[in-house]
Amino acid sequence: MNYxxxxxLNNLDKAFxxxxxxxxxxxxxxxxxQFQTGNKLLICGNxxxxxxxxxxxxxxxxxxxxxxxxxPAMALGTNPAxxxxxSNDYEFETIFARQVEAFGKPGDILWGISTSGKSANIxxxxxxxxxxxxxxxxxxxxxxxxxxxxxxxxxxxxxxxTPYIQEIHLITYHxxxxxxxxxxxxxxxxxxxxxx
Numbered sequence: 736m737n738y739x740x741x742x743x744l745n746n747l748d749k750a751f752x753x754x755x756x757x758x759x760x761x762x763x764x765x766x767x768x769q770f771q772t773g774n775k776l777l778i779c780g781n782x783x784x785x786x787x788x789x790x791x792x793x794x795x796x797x798x799x800x801x802x803x804x805x806x807p808a809m810a811l812g813t814n815p816a817x818x819x820x821x822s823n824d825y826e827f828e829t830i831f832a833r834q835v836e837a838f839g840k841p842g843d844i845l846w847g848i849s850t851s852g853k854s855a856n857i858x859x860x861x862x863x864x865x866x867x868x869x870x871x872x873x874x875x876x877x878x879x880x881x882x883x884x885x886x887x888x889x890x891x892x893x894x895x896x897t898p899y900i901q902e903i904h905l906i907t908y909h910x911x912x913x914x915x916x917x918x919x920x921x922x923x924x925x926x927x928x929x930x931x
Contacts, residue, residue: 743902750892750903762872762888763911767918769844769870775807777839777869779831779860780848783901785812787848787908794912803920809838811860831860841868849873850900852880852891861885874907876900 766776776795778788788810795808811834812818821830835845845864847857852875861871861882873879873886876894883889890907894900 746899750894758890759907759910762890763914765888767915770806774842776844776846777809777811777835778846779811779857781854784848784850787904788812791908799912799916801916801920828855829859831856832863835860835863839864839867839869843869844872845869846872849875849882850897852877852882874904
């Protein structure tokens with residue numbers, strides 16, 4: 736058990752190097768700025784990454800640690816009627832791209848999550864997001880895989896084991912949620928209080 740824990744901690748230590756931490760903090764600044772200017776955050780992923788997308792949206796809409804107003808974030812994998820209708824009538828590959836087309840506007844953010852970096856529907860969503868004028872965040876293992884050239888704000892790690900990548904992702908987006916909330920509310924005193 737001690738070896739297992741130490742192995743996981745070593746993986747996290749390796750992932751959160753100075754380059755990655757700088758990228759993470761740049762992403763915090765982006766998300767805070769775009770929320771401040773009235774833009775919204777769209778998030779997509781498959782499987783565990785779909786659950787992560789919902790988790791991120793919930794933290795922004797609800798709260799992370801502060802009682803404050805809700806922030807406009809939407810996970811694109813939560814409407815089964817849309818997902819099944821579109822993938823049945825057209826194709827699964829564009830289930831997220833279609834929603835980006837429907838909901839996205841210039842200045843909004845698309846946050847695509849793919850542990851492998853090669854999920855076709857995430858790639859298509861990132862492509863259409865760029866065409867429309869959204870800012871893209873890519874979060875992936877395998878050094879970004881096929882998301883490398885599609886992410887304006889890359890959060891890529893060299894890890895290739897899915898469970899380890901997911902553990903890195905969890906800590907990453909918790910940090911982003913915490914710091915965005917702090918930037919927007921803790922320093923301004925806009926009625927924000929620590930939730931107990």
